[in-house]
Amino acid sequence: MEMYRQGDVLVRSIKAIPPGAKDVTPKDRIVLAYGEVTGHAHAIAPGEAIEFSLADAAGVVRRFLNVVKNAVVRHEEHAPVPLPTGFYEIVQQREYTPEEIRNVAD
Secondary structure, eight states: OOEEEETTEEEEEESSOOTTOEEOOOSSOEEEEEOTTTOOEEEEOTTSEEEEEEEOTTOOEEEEEEESSOEEEEETTEEEEEEOSEEEEEEEOEEEOSSOEEEOOO
16 A cells, blocks of 8 residues: 655555445645634645545544546645556544544644
8 A cells, every 4th residue: 555645644545435425526726624723725736636535433534536547746845756657545634632532633
């Protein structure tokens, strides 16, 4: 299994997009995560990938990518991360606080 990380975003290779996942590809770039503090984004240019999402029985939404041509994850404060063609799951880093478990704020 190949894994790629940029800041608080992990992209891990998978064998295939799960059945039932819906194509939710935006017309412009695919944003993997926004920086809540800076407004910057971890993103892939249009045309490099197709984005899918799938909600499980508990309502947790999982996100996936089909990288159709070699893609690059870009962010204003991080080095670019190349993604070879293939299937991936997008994983947002989480953190524990006494109040809750939440996504890491960038």
